[in-house]
Amino acid sequence: xxxxxxxxRIRYTFLLVLTLAFLFLSILxxxxxxxxxNHASLSDAxxxxxxxxxxxxxxxxxxxxxxxxxxxxxxxxxxxVIVGLTLMVGSxxxxxxxxxxxxxxxxxxxxxxxxxxxxGMVLALAVAGMLGKGLNNAVLALVATGWPTYARLMRGxxxxxxxxxxxxxxxxxxxxxxxxxxxxILPNALRPVVVTASLSIGGTILSLAGLSFLGLGPQPPLAxxxxxxxxxxxxxQQHPWIVLYPGxxxxxTSILFNLLGDSVRDVLDPHDSRNLFQKVKRKRIP
Amino acid sequence: MKKSKLTIFxxxxxxxxxxxxxxxxxxxxxxxxxxxxxxxxxxxxxxRQDFVFGVYNFxxxxxxxxxxxxxxxxxxxxxxxxNLNEHLEVVPVLVTEFMLSxxxxxxxxxxxxxxxxxNGKPMDGWAVxxxxxxxxAKNERAAADLKLAAITADGFSVAISTxxxxxxxxxxxxxxxxxxxDAAADDGSVDFNLYPVGTGPYVVKSYxxxxxxxxxxxxxxxxxxxxxxxxxxxxxxxxxxxxxAMQNGEIDAAYGLxxxxxxLFGNDEQFTVSQAATTRVYMLFFNLEHxxxxxxxxxxxxxxxxxxxxxxxxxxxxxxxxxxxxxPAALSYGDDSKMTDVPDYDPEGARILLAGNGYKDTDGDGFxxxxxxxxxxxxxxxxxxxxxxxxxxxQSALQDIGIAATYEQFExxxxxxxxxxxxxxxxxxxxxxxxxxLSFLSFTTGTGNGANYGRYSxxxxxxxxxxxxxxxxxxxxxxRATEIQQIVTGDCAYSYLFHLNxxxxxxxxxxxxxxxxxxxxxxxxxxxxE
Numbered sequence: 129x130x131x132x133x134x135x136x137r138i139r140y141t142f143l144l145v146l147t148l149a150f151l152f153l154s155i156l157x158x159x160x161x162x163x164x165x166n167h168a169s170l171s172d173a174x175x176x177x178x179x180x181x182x183x184x185x186x187x188x189x190x191x192x193x194x195x196x197x198x199x200x201x202x203x204x205x206x207x208x209v210i211v212g213l214t215l216m217v218g219s220x221x222x223x224x225x226x227x228x229x230x231x232x233x234x235x236x237x238x239x240x241x242x243x244x245x246x247x248g249m250v251l252a253l254a255v256a257g258m259l260g261k262g263l264n265n266a267v268l269a270l271v272a273t274g275w276p277t278y279a280r281l282m283r284g285x286x287x288x289x290x291x292x293x294x295x296x297x298x299x300x301x302x303x304x305x306x307x308x309x310x311x312x313i314l315p316n317a318l319r320p321v322v323v324t325a326s327l328s329i330g331g332t333i334l335s336l337a338g339l340s341f342l343g344l345g346p347q348p349p350l351a352x353x354x355x356x357x358x359x360x361x362x363x364x365q366q367h368p369w370i371v372l373y374p375g376x377x378x379x380x381t382s383i384l385f386n387l388l389g390d391s392v393r394d395v396l397d398p399h400d401s402r403n404l405f406q407k408v409k410r411k412r413i414p
Numbered sequence: 415m416k417k418s419k420l421t422i423f424x425x426x427x428x429x430x431x432x433x434x435x436x437x438x439x440x441x442x443x444x445x446x447x448x449x450x451x452x453x454x455x456x457x458x459x460x461x462r463q464d465f466v467f468g469v470y471n472f473x474x475x476x477x478x479x480x481x482x483x484x485x486x487x488x489x490x491x492x493x494x495x496x497n498l499n500e501h502l503e504v505v506p507v508l509v510t511e512f513m514l515s516x517x518x519x520x521x522x523x524x525x526x527x528x529x530x531x532x533n534g535k536p537m538d539g540w541a542v543x544x545x546x547x548x549x550x551a552k553n554e555r556a557a558a559d560l561k562l563a564a565i566t567a568d569g570f571s572v573a574i575s576t577x578x579x580x581x582x583x584x585x586x587x588x589x590x591x592x593x594x595x596d597a598a599a600d601d602g603s604v605d606f607n608l609y610p611v612g613t614g615p616y617v618v619k620s621y622x623x624x625x626x627x628x629x630x631x632x633x634x635x636x637x638x639x640x641x642x643x644x645x646x647x648x649x650x651x652x653x654x655x656x657x658x659a660m661q662n663g664e665i666d667a668a669y670g671l672x673x674x675x676x677x678l679f680g681n682d683e684q685f686t687v688s689q690a691a692t693t694r695v696y697m698l699f700f701n702l703e704h705x706x707x708x709x710x711x712x713x714x715x716x717x718x719x720x721x722x723x724x725x726x727x728x729x730x731x732x733x734x735x736x737x738x739x740x741x742p743a744a745l746s747y748g749d750d751s752k753m754t755d756v757p758d759y760d761p762e763g764a765r766i767l768l769a770g771n772g773y774k775d776t777d778g779d780g781f782x783x784x785x786x787x788x789x790x791x792x793x794x795x796x797x798x799x800x801x802x803x804x805x806x807x808x809q810s811a812l813q814d815i816g817i818a819a820t821y822e823q824f825e826x827x828x829x830x831x832x833x834x835x836x837x838x839x840x841x842x843x844x845x846x847x848x849x850x851x852l853s854f855l856s857f858t859t860g861t862g863n864g865a866n867y868g869r870y871s872x873x874x875x876x877x878x879x880x881x882x883x884x885x886x887x888x889x890x891x892x893x894r895a896t897e898i899q900q901i902v903t904g905d906c907a908y909s910y911l912f913h914l915n916x917x918x919x920x921x922x923x924x925x926x927x928x929x930x931x932x933x934x935x936x937x938x939x940x941x942x943x944e
Contacts, residue, residue, distance in 0.1 A: 168810035170724035187674075187729070188807055261822070348806050348821050362654050362672045 136394040143388045150384060154200035163191035165198035166349045174367045184369035186360060192369060195351040196377050202346065203353045204381060206267055207332040213271045215325045218278025223309060223317075225279065226286025236279070243276040249338060256344040263346040266339045270332065277328075278321055285317035319396050327389035330382035337378050353378050462631075462643035463943045467927075467936070468659050470670030472624065472649030476595075476607040478552040483590030488669075489629060489647050490640075490937035492593035492612030495523065495542070496584055498932045502693070502745065502849035504584045508537065508594060508613065518579035518886065519563075525570040529636045531596040532617045539567030544597035546574070555864075559586040559853060581886045585848035590934050615640040615939035624649055629937075641926060641942035653799055660685070660919055666943050667920040667927050669936065672799045673731040679919045688928040689733070689917040693846040695740050696725075696804060698909040699831065699839040702868045706789050707837050711771045713906035716838070717757045718764035719811045726912040729803040734912035739899055740845045740854060742913050746888070747851045747895035755904035764815045775816060782816040791819040791837040796827040798842050804911065805840045831867040839867070842914070844933060851895035852882050859902050870907040 162182065169189035177184040183193040221240075225233040243251065256269035289295060290313065298308050337354030339345045346352045348359075353374040360370030467489075477483030477492055486492035497507045506512060511524040529537040543565040550557040560583065563575040576583060586592065599611040608621040615637065616629035627647045631640035648665060650656040653672040660668040660679070671679075679685040698720070700707050707713060726734025738756040741748030757763075773782040773789060782789045791812065795805040802823050812819045819838075824830055831839055843865075845854040857865040859872075860879050875898055882894040902908055918929040918936075926940030 166810065166813075168807055170721065170728045170807060173728045187803060188810065189728075343823070349809065362657075362674050365678055366674060 136391060140388075140391040140395045143384070143391050147384060147388050150381075151204065154204050157197040157200045161191070161194040161197050163194045165190060165194040165351050167191075168349075174363065174370070176367075177369055183373045184367070186356070186370045187363060187367075190349075192356075192373050195356060196353065196373050199351040199353045199356065199374070200377070202263065202351065203333060203336065203378070206263065206336055207329055207385075210267055210270045210274065210332050210336065211325050211329050213267075214274035215278055215321065217271065218275035219282045219314075219318075219321060221275065221279040222282025222284075223286050223313070226283040227290055227305075227309065227313070233283075237283070240276040240279050243273065244280070246273075248273055249335060252335060252339060253342065253344070256339055261344055261347055263340075263350070263352070266336060266345045269339065269344075270335055274328075274332075277324065281321055281324060282317060285320065286313055289313050289316055323389070323393045323396050326392040327386070329389060330384075330386035333378065333382050333385065462641065464644045464646065465642040465667075465924075465937075465941060465943055466646045466648060466665045468648045468650045468656050468665035468668045470649075470651050470653055470656055472627075472647065472651070474607040474623075475610045475618065475621070475627075476600075477591050477593035477610065477612075478549045478556070478595075479607055480553070481590070482607065483593045484934045486593045486595075486610060486612060486614075487590045487934045488936040489614075489627065490616040490645065490939070490941070491610060491614045491618060491629065492590075492595060493614050494588050494590065494592050495525075495594060496588045497935070498588050498849045500690075500931050502846060502932070504588060504849060512584070518581075520573055520575040521583055522571060522573045525572065526636065527570045529613050530634060531599070531613055532611050532632055533596060533599060534634075535596055535598075537594060537613055538570055539572040541596060541598075542572050542594055543567040545594045546592070548595075548597040548600070549591060553591055556586070556589070556591045559589070560592075579884055579886065581884070581891070582848070582850045582852055585850040586853075588848045590847075616645055616937065619644075635939060637939045640939045645937055645941070647937075663921070666924050667918060669918050670799070671917070671919060673729075673733045673917075675919075676731050676733065676917060684922055686920050686922055686924070687917055688920070689915050690929045690931045691735065691742055691744070692844070692914055692916045692929075692931055692933050693742055693745075694842055694844045694914040694916065694933060695737065696734065696800060696840065696842050696911045696914065697740065698808075698911065699836070699841055700868050700907060700909070701834055701837050701839075702870055702907065703834060704837050705787075706784070706791065707868075709771075710906055711767060712773070714757050715764040715767045715773075715815065716812065716817070717906050717909050718760045718767070719815050719817075720808065720909055720911065721759045721811060722911050723759070725804050725807060729807060730800050730912065730914070733915045733917065734800070735915060736912045737910050738903065739896075740843075740908075740910050741851060741895075741899075745846065745851075746892035747899075749896060752896050753900060753903050755900065757906070761811070761815050768815065768817075773816070780816065781813075781818040789817050791817060792835075793819050793821045793838050793840070794824060794827065794830055794836045795840040796824050800914070801840050801842060808838070808840070834867065834869070836867075840911075847932075847934075851891070852879075855879060855882070855895060855898050858908070859898065868907060870902070870905070872901060872905065872907075875901055 167190060171189065172185050173187055173189040175181055175185040181191045181193065183196065186192055186195070221236055225236050251273040252269045255272050256266050259265035259268060295308060295312055298312050336345065337357070340352050340354035341358040343358065345355055356374040357371050364371050473485030474482045475486045475491055477486045487494065493508060495508045496504045499505050508526055508529055509523045510526055513522050525537065525539065525542065531537060531541070535541065546562065546565060550560060550562055561576045561578060561580045563577045566573045574583065594613055596611040600606040609618050615632055615635045617632050619628045619630045621627045626649060629645040629647070631642065650659055653670060656668050657671055657675045657678070659665050660671070676687065680687045700713055702708055722736035726736050737743070738750045738753035739748045743750055768782060773784050775781060776783045776786065793805050793809055795801045805821055809819045809821045827839065827841070830836055843854065845851070856879050857863050859866060859870055859875050861871040861876050878894050878898045882891060882898070885891050885894060916929050916933065918927070920927060921943065923944040926938055926942055927936060
C-alpha cells in the first residue's frame, strides 16, 4: 500500500487530526487564559512580554496572550460558519439552477455573474458597510459575497449528473424529485464542492480578519485577531509584540487550514480511482 | 524543499521568541514658540527649496465656510487683522493702531498701508469691510461672535460698530474665520473654497480635493519674500501612514501624528519634535436627556470612574495634562484649584455611591440594574488621535464599577451629537481659539445653544453668561468664567479630562514651523528647509 495515494492519506490523516486537535483546543482556549482578556489596566499598558503577561500587554494594558486565546473561537468558528453557510446557500441555488434550468436558471446565473465580476473583498466591504459594524454582519457580508462560487460549481455538476443513466432510471422508477436530488445527485456532486470549501477556510479566516482590521468586524472590547492587529498597528515599531502574536495566530491558522484543504483535494481527486472514498463511488444501476 | 520549510519554521520560531526592544522616553519640549505670521522672512530666491507638509486633516480654504479658515491660516494663504501670542493675548498684525470709542460700541482700526491681496489689490478699509460683511453673511458663528452693527471704511482705516458692547471683538477677529480675503474676487469664476484670495505669504496654485494643495510664494508679500520655493500640503489622513511618510523623508513636517510616535521621533537624530501646551481639551459630553445620565448622582459616579492622570500619561503618552477646568491652568480663568466640586478618581467610592442610590446587580450578571432595568450606556466618539483610546479605557472603567457600556466610533460625530443619539461622547474641543472663554462656555453650557449637545440648562449659568458677554474688565471676566465652570462641573454636566500638549515633527534643518500653542499657526513666510 505504498505510493502517492498512501502518502496523501497519511498526510490527510495527520492534518485532520492536527486540525481537530486545534479546533478542540481553541474551544478550550478561554480556560487557559492567564488573565482577563478585557480587563484594562492602564498602569500595565504596553509592557514587554514577562512572566505575568507572557506575550506582553496592549495599549490598554490588556494581556495579549489572553486576547489571542479569547479571539481564537471567534476567528476560527466564525470562518467555519461562513464556509458552511456559503456552501449551503450556494449549493441550494446551484442545484435548483442545474436541475430545473429555464428562466430561474438564467436569472440566478446572471446574478452570480454580477457577484463574480467584483473582487470578493471589495464586495464584502460594501455589504458590511451597508449592514453596519459587528461580527454577525461581517459574517453575513462574507456569506452574501461567497455563495456564487458554490452555486456555479454545483450547477455544473448537476447539469452533467442529471443526464446520467442512473438519474433517468430513478425517474422512470417513479422516485420523487426530492429523493432523486438528495439520494442520487447531491452525493455525487458534493465532492468538488467539499474540496473548494475546505480550501477556502484559510482564505475566509483572512477575509474576516481583514474586515475587522478595517473596523467592520467585532466591536471593542471583544477580542478578534484582525481588530487586534488594527488596534496595534500604530505601535508596531515601538511595541511589536502587540501585533506580532495576533498576526502569527492568523498566519498559522490559515496555513493549517490551507494545508488541510490541499490534502482533502489530494485524497478526493476524482481522477484517481484509488482514492479514499472508493466505496462511495457513483451509484450505478446494473 | 524540506530544508527551506525548516528554515521558514526556524525563522517563525525566532520571531515568536522576540522580546521587547527597550525604548527610553525622551521628549523634546519647546514651549517658546513665536506665533506671529508676520515675522520677517529670510528667503533668498537663489537657494530656496520646495517644502512638503503632511497633515492628517486637510481642509478647504474659504475662511467664511464653517471651520475652513483654520486651513487658510495654517497653510499661510490668509491672515487675520490680529493674532494671538503665546500667552493668548491679542497682538496687531495687519493693523497699526486701534481704539475703542467712549460708549464701548465702536472700534476704529488703522490698517497697514503696504498689504496687498494675492491679486495685487491693496488691502484698504473697503476691502476689510467687504471681507467682514461677507463673513457674517455666510457664517452664523461669526455673526454671533462679532455682533456687527455697521462698518465704515475710509482709506486705510475702518470703524466697526457693534449692536451691544462687545468686549471680545478683537479676540473674534483673531479667529481663522476672520481671515481677510478679497471678497470681490469671489465672483464665481473660480471655486473660492479652493482658490481664496488672501494676504498671506503663499498663493494657492493648484488644489486637488482630499489630496493636496500646491502653494507658490507671493512675490510682493508685505512681510518680505517667503522662504520656500513652493509649499505642498499633502493630505495623509491615516496617522500611521503619516508617520511612515515622515520616516522615509517624503514630507518635511507632519501635523497630527499619533502620540505613540513621540518616542519614535524624539529619539531619532534626523527629526526635531516641537511640543506646546494648547487649549484643546479632551472632554466628555453627557446626554442629560437620557434615562440614567439625567441622574446627577449617576453622573457623579461616572466622573469618579474616570482616571484622568492615566489617560493623559498612558493613552496620550504623556501629552495630556489632567485638568478639572475647560481652560489650561496658565490662563486666569483656568485655575484648577477653584473647581472644588469636581469628583476625584475613586472607583470604590463610585460603587458605593451607586449602591446607595438604588443601583444594584439584581440578576447577578455583574452589571447594575435600576428598578429592574439594566443600566447600559452608549459611548461614542470619532477618530482624532487619543479619543478612541480614551473612550475604550472609559468603557472598561465603567464596566469595572458595574456599568455596561457599548462603544462606537464615527467618521463624523456632529450628526450623532446633534441627534442626541449618545449617552457619553468623548470630544476634543479647542476651548479658547481666540484667547477668551466666552465662546466655548456659551456654546456648550448656554440653554439651547449650538454645541450644548447634552441639553444642559441652568438659569444661573445663563445669567452669568449674559453678564460675561457684556463685561470688559479682564479680572471680572475671569471670575465669571470660573464661576460658570464651578456650577457646570458641580452639576457634573461635563467632565474635562486633560489638555493636549500637541506636537509637530520636522526634519532636522527645517525652520519657521513649529507646534504653536495656538493650533492654527503653522506655515509662515519663514517656513523652509535648508
